[in-house]
Amino acid sequence: MKNTLFASFLLSGLFTLGCQSVSEKAASVQPLAENTPVPPYQDLLSRARNQSSVATESFFINNWAELEDAAKGLEQTSRLMSKSADMPESKKESILAVSSDLNREAIKLKEACRAKNELEVNTQLQKITLKIRELRTN
Numbered sequence: 001m002k003n004t005l006f007a008s009f010l011l012s013g014l015f016t017l018g019c020q021s022v023s024e025k026a027a028s029v030q031p032l033a034e035n036t037p038v039p040p041y042q043d044l045l046s047r048a049r050n051q052s053s054v055a056t057e058s059f060f061i062n063n064w065a066e067l068e069d070a071a072k073g074l075e076q077t078s079r080l081m082s083k084s085a086d087m088p089e090s091k092k093e094s095i096l097a098v099s100s101d102l103n104r105e106a107i108k109l110k111e112a113c114r115a116k117n118e119l120e121v122n123t124q125l126q127k128i129t130l131k132i133r134e135l136r137t138n
Helices: 002-029 041-060 064-081 089-114 118-134
Strands: none
Touching: 002 041, 002 064, 041 064, 041 089, 041 118, 064 089, 089 118
């Protein structure tokens, strides 16, 4: 009996954590207000990773509206990365170049999404994932 109760409690806790993770990812797709201060670089990098994950998941289930929202969010996030005051100085030049590339890829993703071009969306998602990986600081 105790094992069943413990397992039920554990599963409900895991379910709750899973829901929070999904809602956090969904919130990351929403654009930031234009007049808010630029978030720290690491927050923007996490945001880009979440937006990329949401885009990939949306593509998998053919949710074109959410995919386009994720592309718009990535476009904004990549622009903000270049304005972040706390990006590592030793990687500043690289971050500026790669975030600019990421911005171009996000625009292409948005266009491919509007055309419902599955092949191009897949290509852009791959490129975006690699660009975000390049933006890591460690």
